[in-house]
Amino acid sequence: MNLTLLLLLTNLKLSFDAFSLWELKKSDYLLLLRPNIVWNYSAGEFRFFFDGSYNYIKTRDTLQTEAKLYQSYIKFQKGNFESKLGKLVHIPGFAGIFNPYYKAPSFENISTSVEGETGIFFRVSHHILTPLMFLIFTDQWKEIRLKLQAYRRIGSFETGLYAEPSRSSAFGVYGGYFGKITLKFQGLKKDSIAKLCANIEFPFRTTITSIWMYTSTEADLFPLPGAFLLTKNILALEIRFPEKVFEIPYLLLFYDLDSRVPLFIFDYKYIVSNNLLLEGGVTTRRQNRTLYPSVYVGLRFTKGF
Amino acid sequence: MNTFMLLFLLSQQVTPESILDHIRENLSYSTSRFTAQIEIRKGKRVLTKNFSGYSKGDNFYIEFTNPEDRGVKYLKLRKDLYVYLPDIDDVVRMSGDMLKQSFMGSDLSYEDLVQEDPLRFYKPTSLSDTAIEGNSLYVLELEDTTGTAPYFRIRMLVDKKTKTWVKEELFTKSGRRLKEVEALEYRAIGGKYYPVAIIMKDLRLKDSYTKFVMSDVSFDTPVPQNIFRLEFLKK
Numbered sequence: 001m002n003l004t005l006l007l008l009l010t011n012l013k014l015s016f017d018a019f020s021l022w023e024l025k026k027s028d029y030l031l032l033l034r035p036n037i038v039w040n041y042s043a044g045e046f047r048f049f050f051d052g053s054y055n056y057i058k059t060r061d062t063l064q065t066e067a068k069l070y071q072s073y074i075k076f077q078k079g080n081f082e083s084k085l086g087k088l089v090h091i092p093g094f095a096g097i098f099n100p101y102y103k104a105p106s107f108e109n110i111s112t113s114v115e116g117e118t119g120i121f122f123r124v125s126h127h128i129l130t131p132l133m134f135l136i137f138t139d140q141w142k143e144i145r146l147k148l149q150a151y152r153r154i155g156s157f158e159t160g161l162y163a164e165p166s167r168s169s170a171f172g173v174y175g176g177y178f179g180k181i182t183l184k185f186q187g188l189k190k191d192s193i194a195k196l197c198a199n200i201e202f203p204f205r206t207t208i209t210s211i212w213m214y215t216s217t218e219a220d221l222f223p224l225p226g227a228f229l230l231t232k233n234i235l236a237l238e239i240r241f242p243e244k245v246f247e248i249p250y251l252l253l254f255y256d257l258d259s260r261v262p263l264f265i266f267d268y269k270y271i272v273s274n275n276l277l278l279e280g281g282v283t284t285r286r287q288n289r290t291l292y293p294s295v296y297v298g299l300r301f302t303k304g305f
Numbered sequence: 306m307n308t309f310m311l312l313f314l315l316s317q318q319v320t321p322e323s324i325l326d327h328i329r330e331n332l333s334y335s336t337s338r339f340t341a342q343i344e345i346r347k348g349k350r351v352l353t354k355n356f357s358g359y360s361k362g363d364n365f366y367i368e369f370t371n372p373e374d375r376g377v378k379y380l381k382l383r384k385d386l387y388v389y390l391p392d393i394d395d396v397v398r399m400s401g402d403m404l405k406q407s408f409m410g411s412d413l414s415y416e417d418l419v420q421e422d423p424l425r426f427y428k429p430t431s432l433s434d435t436a437i438e439g440n441s442l443y444v445l446e447l448e449d450t451t452g453t454a455p456y457f458r459i460r461m462l463v464d465k466k467t468k469t470w471v472k473e474e475l476f477t478k479s480g481r482r483l484k485e486v487e488a489l490e491y492r493a494i495g496g497k498y499y500p501v502a503i504i505m506k507d508l509r510l511k512d513s514y515t516k517f518v519m520s521d522v523s524f525d526t527p528v529p530q531n532i533f534r535l536e537f538l539k540k
Contacts, residue, residue: 011372011375011376011391013372013373038392040375040376040391042540049391049394051392075394077536077539077540079536080536082536082539084394088394089392089393089394090393090395091393091395095393095395095397114393125535125536153398153535156384156385158398176398178385178398178399179384203406208406242406242407243406243407245345245347245352245407245411245513246347246350246352271350271352272350273350273351273352274352274353274371274373275373302373303372304371304372304373304375305372
Protein backbone atom coordinates (compact mmCIF):
# COMPACT_ATOMS: atom_id res chain seq x y z
CA MET A 1 0.00 0.00 0.00
CA ASN A 2 1.55 3.31 -0.96
CA LEU A 3 1.78 6.27 1.39
CA THR A 4 -0.89 8.37 -0.35
CA LEU A 5 -3.48 5.60 -0.07
CA LEU A 6 -2.55 5.04 3.58
CA LEU A 7 -3.00 8.75 4.33
CA LEU A 8 -6.37 8.77 2.56
CA LEU A 9 -7.61 5.97 4.80
CA THR A 10 -6.02 7.37 7.93
CA ASN A 11 -7.04 10.30 10.04
CA LEU A 12 -4.40 11.45 12.46
CA LYS A 13 -5.15 14.33 14.76
CA LEU A 14 -2.56 15.80 17.10
CA SER A 15 -3.54 18.34 19.68
CA PHE A 16 -2.04 20.19 22.59
CA ASP A 17 -4.23 21.40 25.46
CA ALA A 18 -3.25 23.91 28.09
CA PHE A 19 -5.79 24.68 30.80
CA SER A 20 -5.61 26.56 34.05
CA LEU A 21 -8.25 27.08 36.72
CA TRP A 22 -7.99 29.36 39.77
CA GLU A 23 -10.28 29.11 42.74
CA LEU A 24 -10.52 32.68 43.93
CA LYS A 25 -11.39 32.30 47.63
CA LYS A 26 -8.93 29.53 48.47
CA SER A 27 -6.17 30.62 46.08
CA ASP A 28 -6.07 27.07 44.77
CA TYR A 29 -5.12 26.44 41.21
CA LEU A 30 -4.98 23.68 38.65
CA LEU A 31 -2.73 23.54 35.64
CA LEU A 32 -3.23 20.92 32.94
CA LEU A 33 -0.89 20.37 30.01
CA ARG A 34 -1.89 17.61 27.64
CA PRO A 35 -0.51 16.53 24.29
CA ASN A 36 -3.10 14.25 22.68
CA ILE A 37 -3.15 11.92 19.72
CA VAL A 38 -6.24 10.54 17.93
CA TRP A 39 -5.67 8.00 15.19
CA ASN A 40 -8.41 6.57 13.05
CA TYR A 41 -7.77 4.05 10.29
CA SER A 42 -10.37 2.29 8.16
CA ALA A 43 -9.74 -0.73 5.97
CA GLY A 44 -12.73 -2.47 4.42
CA GLU A 45 -15.04 -3.72 7.16
CA PHE A 46 -12.50 -2.86 9.86
CA ARG A 47 -11.73 0.31 11.71
CA PHE A 48 -8.98 1.02 14.22
CA PHE A 49 -9.32 3.86 16.69
CA PHE A 50 -6.87 5.21 19.22
CA ASP A 51 -7.20 8.19 21.54
CA GLY A 52 -4.52 8.79 24.14
CA SER A 53 -2.63 11.57 25.85
CA TYR A 54 0.11 12.40 28.29
CA ASN A 55 -1.25 14.48 31.18
CA TYR A 56 0.67 16.88 33.37
CA ILE A 57 -1.57 18.06 36.21
CA LYS A 58 -0.29 20.48 38.83
CA THR A 59 -2.26 21.82 41.76
CA ARG A 60 -1.01 23.87 44.72
CA ASP A 61 -0.16 20.72 46.69
CA THR A 62 0.21 17.95 44.11
CA LEU A 63 1.87 17.08 40.85
CA GLN A 64 0.56 14.25 38.75
CA THR A 65 1.91 13.03 35.43
CA GLU A 66 0.45 10.09 33.58
CA ALA A 67 -0.03 8.57 30.16
CA LYS A 68 -3.74 8.19 29.60
CA LEU A 69 -5.51 5.89 27.20
CA TYR A 70 -9.07 7.05 26.58
CA GLN A 71 -10.01 4.66 23.80
CA SER A 72 -8.29 1.99 21.74
CA TYR A 73 -10.33 -0.52 19.83
CA ILE A 74 -10.83 -2.44 16.64
CA LYS A 75 -14.26 -2.36 15.03
CA PHE A 76 -15.83 -4.72 12.55
CA GLN A 77 -19.00 -3.73 10.73
CA LYS A 78 -20.82 -5.67 8.05
CA GLY A 79 -24.27 -4.49 7.08
CA ASN A 80 -26.37 -4.05 10.19
CA PHE A 81 -23.95 -5.91 12.44
CA GLU A 82 -21.15 -4.19 14.31
CA SER A 83 -18.69 -5.38 16.88
CA LYS A 84 -15.91 -3.62 18.78
CA LEU A 85 -13.12 -5.02 20.89
CA GLY A 86 -10.92 -2.96 23.17
CA LYS A 87 -11.35 0.14 25.28
CA LEU A 88 -14.31 2.12 24.02
CA VAL A 89 -16.93 4.67 24.98
CA HIS A 90 -20.58 3.75 24.79
CA ILE A 91 -23.18 6.20 26.05
CA PRO A 92 -26.56 4.52 26.57
CA GLY A 93 -29.70 6.64 26.34
CA PHE A 94 -29.31 10.23 25.20
CA ALA A 95 -25.89 11.85 25.34
CA GLY A 96 -25.90 15.02 27.43
CA ILE A 97 -25.74 16.26 30.96
CA PHE A 98 -27.41 14.24 33.79
CA ASN A 99 -27.48 10.98 31.79
CA PRO A 100 -28.29 8.44 34.55
CA TYR A 101 -26.63 5.55 32.65
CA TYR A 102 -23.30 7.22 31.95
CA LYS A 103 -21.36 9.60 34.16
CA ALA A 104 -19.97 12.17 31.75
CA PRO A 105 -18.68 15.64 32.63
CA SER A 106 -21.62 18.02 33.16
CA PHE A 107 -20.04 20.29 30.66
CA GLU A 108 -17.44 19.86 27.97
CA ASN A 109 -14.42 22.14 27.90
CA ILE A 110 -10.72 21.82 27.11
CA SER A 111 -10.01 20.06 30.41
CA THR A 112 -12.71 17.41 30.13
CA SER A 113 -12.44 14.01 28.51
CA VAL A 114 -14.38 10.79 28.39
CA GLU A 115 -12.67 7.49 29.06
CA GLY A 116 -13.93 4.21 27.70
CA GLU A 117 -14.35 0.81 29.31
CA THR A 118 -12.57 -2.34 28.19
CA GLY A 119 -14.72 -5.02 26.69
CA ILE A 120 -16.57 -6.43 23.70
CA PHE A 121 -19.45 -4.60 22.11
CA PHE A 122 -22.10 -6.01 19.75
CA ARG A 123 -24.96 -4.22 18.01
CA VAL A 124 -27.45 -5.29 15.34
CA SER A 125 -29.26 -2.31 13.87
CA HIS A 126 -32.80 -2.96 12.70
CA HIS A 127 -35.76 -0.69 12.04
CA ILE A 128 -37.99 -2.72 14.38
CA LEU A 129 -35.56 -2.94 17.29
CA THR A 130 -31.83 -2.34 17.69
CA PRO A 131 -30.39 -4.53 20.44
CA LEU A 132 -26.85 -4.12 21.75
CA MET A 133 -24.67 -5.79 24.30
CA PHE A 134 -21.51 -4.52 26.00
CA LEU A 135 -19.45 -7.05 27.97
CA ILE A 136 -17.10 -5.09 30.20
CA PHE A 137 -13.97 -6.56 31.77
CA THR A 138 -12.86 -4.93 35.01
CA ASP A 139 -10.39 -5.67 37.77
CA GLN A 140 -7.73 -6.77 35.26
CA TRP A 141 -10.18 -8.94 33.31
CA LYS A 142 -11.22 -10.88 36.45
CA GLU A 143 -14.70 -9.42 36.67
CA ILE A 144 -17.23 -9.25 33.86
CA ARG A 145 -20.13 -6.81 33.75
CA LEU A 146 -22.87 -6.85 31.18
CA LYS A 147 -24.76 -3.86 29.82
CA LEU A 148 -27.77 -4.47 27.59
CA GLN A 149 -29.74 -1.96 25.61
CA ALA A 150 -32.46 -2.06 22.97
CA TYR A 151 -34.00 0.91 21.24
CA ARG A 152 -36.37 1.83 18.47
CA ARG A 153 -36.83 4.97 16.40
CA ILE A 154 -40.33 5.58 15.10
CA GLY A 155 -40.76 8.82 13.21
CA SER A 156 -40.01 11.65 15.59
CA PHE A 157 -39.92 9.32 18.60
CA GLU A 158 -37.18 7.22 20.09
CA THR A 159 -37.58 4.86 22.97
CA GLY A 160 -35.32 2.33 24.64
CA LEU A 161 -34.62 -0.07 27.48
CA TYR A 162 -31.40 -0.40 29.44
CA ALA A 163 -30.25 -3.11 31.85
CA GLU A 164 -27.18 -4.23 33.77
CA PRO A 165 -28.21 -7.79 34.68
CA SER A 166 -24.81 -8.86 35.98
CA ARG A 167 -24.60 -6.08 38.53
CA SER A 168 -27.43 -6.71 41.00
CA SER A 169 -30.45 -5.23 39.30
CA ALA A 170 -30.20 -2.12 37.18
CA PHE A 171 -33.02 -1.41 34.79
CA GLY A 172 -33.82 1.73 32.86
CA VAL A 173 -36.35 3.13 30.42
CA TYR A 174 -35.92 6.17 28.23
CA GLY A 175 -37.87 7.99 25.55
CA GLY A 176 -37.73 11.13 23.49
CA TYR A 177 -39.65 13.22 21.01
CA PHE A 178 -37.61 15.15 18.43
CA GLY A 179 -39.71 17.80 16.73
CA LYS A 180 -39.85 21.57 16.86
CA ILE A 181 -39.18 21.06 20.53
CA THR A 182 -37.32 18.10 21.98
CA LEU A 183 -38.62 16.21 24.99
CA LYS A 184 -36.54 13.54 26.70
CA PHE A 185 -36.81 11.43 29.81
CA GLN A 186 -34.41 8.83 31.16
CA GLY A 187 -35.10 6.69 34.21
CA LEU A 188 -32.96 4.15 36.03
CA LYS A 189 -33.64 1.87 38.97
CA LYS A 190 -30.41 0.46 40.37
CA ASP A 191 -30.71 -1.64 43.52
CA SER A 192 -32.65 0.63 45.87
CA ILE A 193 -31.73 3.84 44.06
CA ALA A 194 -34.04 5.42 41.52
CA LYS A 195 -32.91 8.21 39.19
CA LEU A 196 -34.92 10.26 36.73
CA CYS A 197 -33.80 12.90 34.27
CA ALA A 198 -36.24 14.95 32.19
CA ASN A 199 -35.38 17.56 29.62
CA ILE A 200 -37.19 19.97 27.35
CA GLU A 201 -35.22 21.72 24.60
CA PHE A 202 -36.52 24.43 22.32
CA PRO A 203 -35.26 27.22 20.10
CA PHE A 204 -35.56 30.64 21.70
CA ARG A 205 -34.48 33.60 19.55
CA THR A 206 -30.96 32.67 18.44
CA THR A 207 -30.42 30.09 21.18
CA ILE A 208 -31.20 26.48 21.87
CA THR A 209 -32.54 26.54 25.40
CA SER A 210 -32.76 23.42 27.55
CA ILE A 211 -34.43 22.96 30.89
CA TRP A 212 -33.28 19.93 32.86
CA MET A 213 -34.65 18.26 35.92
CA TYR A 214 -32.75 15.52 37.73
CA THR A 215 -33.91 13.67 40.78
CA SER A 216 -32.41 10.73 42.61
CA THR A 217 -33.35 8.91 45.81
CA GLU A 218 -29.71 9.15 46.93
CA ALA A 219 -27.18 11.94 46.52
CA ASP A 220 -25.22 11.71 43.27
CA LEU A 221 -21.90 13.22 42.18
CA PHE A 222 -21.77 15.50 39.15
CA PRO A 223 -18.38 16.51 37.81
CA LEU A 224 -17.93 20.23 37.20
CA PRO A 225 -14.76 21.97 35.98
CA GLY A 226 -12.37 21.57 38.92
CA ALA A 227 -15.03 20.31 41.32
CA PHE A 228 -17.92 17.96 42.02
CA LEU A 229 -21.51 18.69 42.92
CA LEU A 230 -23.12 16.25 45.36
CA THR A 231 -26.90 16.44 45.40
CA LYS A 232 -30.18 14.57 44.98
CA ASN A 233 -32.29 17.10 43.10
CA ILE A 234 -31.25 19.59 40.48
CA LEU A 235 -32.96 22.00 38.16
CA ALA A 236 -30.78 23.33 35.35
CA LEU A 237 -31.03 25.78 32.51
CA GLU A 238 -28.66 25.32 29.59
CA ILE A 239 -28.33 27.94 26.87
CA ARG A 240 -26.38 27.27 23.68
CA PHE A 241 -25.83 29.59 20.74
CA PRO A 242 -25.70 27.46 17.57
CA GLU A 243 -25.41 30.44 15.24
CA LYS A 244 -22.21 31.67 16.84
CA VAL A 245 -19.15 30.58 14.91
CA PHE A 246 -16.06 32.35 16.11
CA GLU A 247 -17.08 33.48 19.58
CA ILE A 248 -19.28 30.86 21.22
CA PRO A 249 -20.84 31.56 24.61
CA TYR A 250 -22.40 28.83 26.74
CA LEU A 251 -24.34 29.12 29.97
CA LEU A 252 -25.34 26.41 32.40
CA LEU A 253 -27.27 27.43 35.52
CA PHE A 254 -27.86 24.86 38.25
CA TYR A 255 -30.25 25.19 41.09
CA ASP A 256 -29.54 22.65 43.81
CA LEU A 257 -33.02 22.03 45.23
CA ASP A 258 -31.67 20.37 48.38
CA SER A 259 -29.40 23.15 49.54
CA ARG A 260 -31.31 25.87 47.64
CA VAL A 261 -28.05 27.13 46.19
CA PRO A 262 -27.67 28.37 42.63
CA LEU A 263 -24.49 27.51 40.75
CA PHE A 264 -23.38 28.31 37.26
CA ILE A 265 -20.87 27.79 34.48
CA PHE A 266 -20.29 30.45 31.90
CA ASP A 267 -17.99 29.45 29.09
CA TYR A 268 -16.71 31.43 26.13
CA LYS A 269 -14.88 29.86 23.23
CA TYR A 270 -12.92 31.99 20.79
CA ILE A 271 -12.00 30.30 17.52
CA VAL A 272 -8.85 31.84 16.10
CA SER A 273 -8.47 29.51 13.12
CA ASN A 274 -9.11 25.92 12.03
CA ASN A 275 -6.27 24.90 14.35
CA LEU A 276 -6.47 27.17 17.37
CA LEU A 277 -9.18 27.50 19.99
CA LEU A 278 -9.04 29.75 23.05
CA GLU A 279 -11.43 29.31 25.96
CA GLY A 280 -12.27 31.14 29.13
CA GLY A 281 -14.94 30.77 31.75
CA VAL A 282 -16.30 31.29 35.23
CA THR A 283 -17.79 28.61 37.42
CA THR A 284 -18.91 28.19 41.00
CA ARG A 285 -18.95 25.28 43.40
CA ARG A 286 -20.46 24.86 46.82
CA GLN A 287 -18.88 23.43 49.94
CA ASN A 288 -20.59 23.57 53.34
CA ARG A 289 -23.02 26.23 52.12
CA THR A 290 -20.12 28.42 50.96
CA LEU A 291 -19.82 29.34 47.30
CA TYR A 292 -16.39 29.21 45.72
CA PRO A 293 -16.04 31.01 42.41
CA SER A 294 -13.36 29.91 39.94
CA VAL A 295 -12.09 31.29 36.67
CA TYR A 296 -10.39 29.29 33.96
CA VAL A 297 -8.58 29.83 30.67
CA GLY A 298 -7.38 27.33 28.12
CA LEU A 299 -6.16 26.80 24.63
CA ARG A 300 -6.25 23.89 22.23
CA PHE A 301 -3.99 23.64 19.23
CA THR A 302 -5.06 20.95 16.77
CA LYS A 303 -3.32 19.73 13.67
CA GLY A 304 -5.01 17.16 11.52
CA PHE A 305 -3.40 15.04 8.79
CA MET B 306 -49.51 39.96 -39.20
CA ASN B 307 -50.89 36.52 -39.45
CA THR B 308 -52.31 34.48 -36.57
CA PHE B 309 -49.29 32.16 -36.40
CA MET B 310 -46.91 35.09 -35.96
CA LEU B 311 -49.13 36.54 -33.21
CA LEU B 312 -49.26 33.22 -31.39
CA PHE B 313 -45.47 32.85 -31.71
CA LEU B 314 -44.88 36.31 -30.23
CA LEU B 315 -47.31 35.62 -27.37
CA SER B 316 -45.54 32.35 -26.60
CA GLN B 317 -42.20 34.22 -26.45
CA GLN B 318 -43.56 36.84 -24.01
CA VAL B 319 -41.61 37.02 -20.79
CA THR B 320 -43.78 36.55 -17.73
CA PRO B 321 -42.70 36.32 -14.07
CA GLU B 322 -43.96 32.72 -14.10
CA SER B 323 -41.89 31.77 -17.14
CA ILE B 324 -38.71 33.21 -15.60
CA LEU B 325 -39.36 31.45 -12.30
CA ASP B 326 -40.01 28.18 -14.16
CA HIS B 327 -36.72 28.57 -16.03
CA ILE B 328 -34.78 29.24 -12.82
CA ARG B 329 -36.46 26.32 -11.06
CA GLU B 330 -35.62 24.01 -13.93
CA ASN B 331 -31.94 24.88 -13.56
CA LEU B 332 -31.92 24.49 -9.77
CA SER B 333 -34.08 21.35 -9.49
CA TYR B 334 -32.73 17.83 -9.37
CA SER B 335 -33.84 14.51 -7.98
CA THR B 336 -30.38 13.31 -6.91
CA SER B 337 -26.97 14.91 -6.63
CA ARG B 338 -23.40 14.00 -5.80
CA PHE B 339 -21.00 16.74 -4.77
CA THR B 340 -17.63 17.70 -3.36
CA ALA B 341 -17.55 21.14 -1.85
CA GLN B 342 -15.69 23.63 0.27
CA ILE B 343 -17.21 26.11 2.65
CA GLU B 344 -15.27 29.18 3.76
CA ILE B 345 -16.62 31.04 6.77
CA ARG B 346 -15.07 34.45 7.23
CA LYS B 347 -15.43 36.96 10.03
CA GLY B 348 -13.08 39.92 9.88
CA LYS B 349 -9.62 38.45 9.36
CA ARG B 350 -10.51 35.03 10.69
CA VAL B 351 -11.37 32.22 8.28
CA LEU B 352 -12.61 28.69 8.86
CA THR B 353 -12.44 26.29 5.93
CA LYS B 354 -14.30 23.02 5.80
CA ASN B 355 -14.32 20.45 3.01
CA PHE B 356 -16.97 17.85 2.51
CA SER B 357 -18.53 15.53 0.00
CA GLY B 358 -21.95 13.98 -0.14
CA TYR B 359 -25.10 12.91 -1.85
CA SER B 360 -28.68 14.10 -1.92
CA LYS B 361 -31.91 12.43 -2.91
CA GLY B 362 -35.06 14.50 -2.78
CA ASP B 363 -34.72 16.61 0.36
CA ASN B 364 -32.59 13.99 2.10
CA PHE B 365 -28.84 14.42 2.19
CA TYR B 366 -25.67 12.75 3.38
CA ILE B 367 -22.52 14.78 4.07
CA GLU B 368 -19.10 13.63 5.18
CA PHE B 369 -16.41 16.11 6.22
CA THR B 370 -12.97 15.59 4.70
CA ASN B 371 -10.84 18.41 6.13
CA PRO B 372 -8.35 17.00 8.68
CA GLU B 373 -9.86 18.70 11.78
CA ASP B 374 -13.41 17.45 11.15
CA ARG B 375 -12.70 14.33 9.11
CA GLY B 376 -15.16 11.55 9.82
CA VAL B 377 -17.99 13.79 11.07
CA LYS B 378 -21.07 12.90 9.04
CA TYR B 379 -24.55 14.38 8.74
CA LEU B 380 -27.61 12.56 7.53
CA LYS B 381 -30.94 14.25 6.92
CA LEU B 382 -33.84 11.83 6.59
CA ARG B 383 -37.20 13.48 6.04
CA LYS B 384 -37.53 15.97 8.95
CA ASP B 385 -34.82 14.40 11.09
CA LEU B 386 -31.15 15.25 11.30
CA TYR B 387 -28.52 12.79 12.56
CA VAL B 388 -24.88 13.47 13.29
CA TYR B 389 -22.20 10.82 13.47
CA LEU B 390 -19.37 11.71 15.85
CA PRO B 391 -16.23 9.60 15.26
CA ASP B 392 -14.86 10.21 18.77
CA ILE B 393 -17.74 8.29 20.36
CA ASP B 394 -18.47 6.22 17.24
CA ASP B 395 -22.17 6.86 17.57
CA VAL B 396 -25.04 8.70 16.00
CA VAL B 397 -26.67 11.61 17.83
CA ARG B 398 -30.14 12.69 16.82
CA MET B 399 -30.66 16.44 16.56
CA SER B 400 -33.91 18.27 17.09
CA GLY B 401 -35.86 18.86 13.87
CA ASP B 402 -35.57 22.59 14.39
CA MET B 403 -31.79 22.33 13.93
CA LEU B 404 -32.46 22.24 10.17
CA LYS B 405 -33.24 25.94 10.35
CA GLN B 406 -30.01 26.57 12.24
CA SER B 407 -26.63 27.47 10.85
CA PHE B 408 -24.70 24.71 9.03
CA MET B 409 -21.38 24.24 10.87
CA GLY B 410 -21.59 27.87 11.98
CA SER B 411 -21.88 29.28 8.46
CA ASP B 412 -24.43 31.77 7.12
CA LEU B 413 -26.11 28.84 5.37
CA SER B 414 -28.74 26.80 7.15
CA TYR B 415 -29.04 23.04 6.66
CA GLU B 416 -32.13 23.80 4.61
CA ASP B 417 -30.17 26.19 2.38
CA LEU B 418 -27.53 23.60 1.73
CA VAL B 419 -29.40 20.91 -0.15
CA GLN B 420 -32.93 21.14 -1.49
CA GLU B 421 -34.52 19.23 -4.33
CA ASP B 422 -36.40 22.27 -5.65
CA PRO B 423 -35.66 25.24 -3.38
CA LEU B 424 -38.08 27.64 -5.07
CA ARG B 425 -41.12 25.36 -5.04
CA PHE B 426 -42.69 27.28 -2.14
CA TYR B 427 -42.76 30.58 -4.01
CA LYS B 428 -45.07 32.43 -6.42
CA PRO B 429 -43.94 35.52 -8.33
CA THR B 430 -45.50 38.79 -7.22
CA SER B 431 -43.79 41.30 -9.54
CA LEU B 432 -41.32 41.66 -12.39
CA SER B 433 -39.48 44.78 -13.48
CA ASP B 434 -36.39 45.76 -15.48
CA THR B 435 -33.12 47.20 -14.24
CA ALA B 436 -29.53 47.56 -15.36
CA ILE B 437 -26.39 47.23 -13.28
CA GLU B 438 -22.95 48.01 -14.72
CA GLY B 439 -24.31 47.73 -18.24
CA ASN B 440 -26.00 44.37 -17.65
CA SER B 441 -29.72 44.14 -18.36
CA LEU B 442 -31.47 42.40 -15.51
CA TYR B 443 -34.94 41.50 -14.35
CA VAL B 444 -36.00 42.14 -10.77
CA LEU B 445 -38.19 39.21 -9.80
CA GLU B 446 -40.03 39.27 -6.49
CA LEU B 447 -41.23 35.99 -5.00
CA GLU B 448 -43.40 35.27 -1.99
CA ASP B 449 -43.95 32.10 0.01
CA THR B 450 -47.49 30.80 -0.53
CA THR B 451 -47.16 27.66 1.58
CA GLY B 452 -46.04 29.02 4.96
CA THR B 453 -43.22 26.46 5.01
CA ALA B 454 -40.43 28.21 3.09
CA PRO B 455 -37.22 29.09 4.93
CA TYR B 456 -37.65 32.76 3.87
CA PHE B 457 -40.93 34.61 3.31
CA ARG B 458 -39.90 36.84 0.41
CA ILE B 459 -37.11 36.75 -2.16
CA ARG B 460 -36.00 39.61 -4.35
CA MET B 461 -34.01 38.22 -7.22
CA LEU B 462 -31.85 39.84 -9.89
CA VAL B 463 -32.02 37.71 -13.03
CA ASP B 464 -29.72 37.94 -16.05
CA LYS B 465 -31.90 38.65 -19.09
CA LYS B 466 -29.72 36.66 -21.49
CA THR B 467 -29.25 33.46 -19.52
CA LYS B 468 -32.35 33.77 -17.31
CA THR B 469 -30.28 32.75 -14.30
CA TRP B 470 -30.30 34.53 -10.97
CA VAL B 471 -27.21 36.57 -10.13
CA LYS B 472 -28.23 37.93 -6.75
CA GLU B 473 -30.89 37.13 -4.16
CA GLU B 474 -32.10 39.10 -1.17
CA LEU B 475 -33.97 37.06 1.43
CA PHE B 476 -36.59 38.70 3.64
CA THR B 477 -38.59 37.76 6.71
CA LYS B 478 -42.38 38.15 6.85
CA SER B 479 -41.97 41.45 8.69
CA GLY B 480 -39.96 42.77 5.72
CA ARG B 481 -36.53 42.55 7.35
CA ARG B 482 -33.73 41.84 4.89
CA LEU B 483 -32.01 38.82 6.40
CA LYS B 484 -29.47 37.50 3.93
CA GLU B 485 -27.89 38.34 0.60
CA VAL B 486 -26.67 35.68 -1.81
CA GLU B 487 -24.57 36.27 -4.90
CA ALA B 488 -23.79 33.70 -7.60
CA LEU B 489 -20.06 33.83 -8.35
CA GLU B 490 -19.81 31.11 -10.97
CA TYR B 491 -22.19 29.11 -13.12
CA ARG B 492 -21.31 25.84 -14.79
CA ALA B 493 -23.14 23.69 -17.35
CA ILE B 494 -23.81 20.35 -15.66
CA GLY B 495 -25.96 17.65 -17.19
CA GLY B 496 -28.11 20.03 -19.23
CA LYS B 497 -28.45 22.53 -16.37
CA TYR B 498 -26.75 25.84 -15.82
CA TYR B 499 -26.01 25.64 -12.12
CA PRO B 500 -24.43 28.11 -9.63
CA VAL B 501 -21.38 26.17 -8.38
CA ALA B 502 -19.98 29.05 -6.34
CA ILE B 503 -22.05 31.38 -4.18
CA ILE B 504 -21.35 33.87 -1.47
CA MET B 505 -23.88 34.41 1.29
CA LYS B 506 -23.96 37.27 3.75
CA ASP B 507 -26.02 37.26 6.90
CA LEU B 508 -26.92 40.94 7.16
CA ARG B 509 -27.27 40.72 10.93
CA LEU B 510 -23.50 40.12 11.19
CA LYS B 511 -20.78 42.62 10.34
CA ASP B 512 -17.68 41.74 8.29
CA SER B 513 -18.76 38.16 7.72
CA TYR B 514 -19.67 35.97 4.82
CA THR B 515 -19.86 32.34 3.79
CA LYS B 516 -18.46 31.19 0.47
CA PHE B 517 -19.71 27.86 -0.82
CA VAL B 518 -17.86 26.33 -3.76
CA MET B 519 -18.70 23.02 -5.40
CA SER B 520 -15.66 21.52 -7.09
CA ASP B 521 -17.28 18.40 -8.42
CA VAL B 522 -21.01 17.98 -8.88
CA SER B 523 -23.36 15.80 -10.87
CA PHE B 524 -27.15 15.72 -10.97
CA ASP B 525 -29.82 13.09 -11.52
CA THR B 526 -27.31 10.26 -11.42
CA PRO B 527 -27.86 7.11 -9.34
CA VAL B 528 -26.74 7.33 -5.72
CA PRO B 529 -25.89 4.28 -3.59
CA GLN B 530 -29.06 3.13 -1.78
CA ASN B 531 -27.35 2.35 1.54
CA ILE B 532 -26.06 5.94 1.86
CA PHE B 533 -29.40 7.03 3.32
CA ARG B 534 -29.37 4.48 6.13
CA LEU B 535 -28.32 5.21 9.70
CA GLU B 536 -26.06 2.15 9.78
CA PHE B 537 -23.99 3.60 6.95
CA LEU B 538 -23.09 6.60 9.12
CA LYS B 539 -21.15 4.31 11.44
CA LYS B 540 -19.05 2.81 8.61
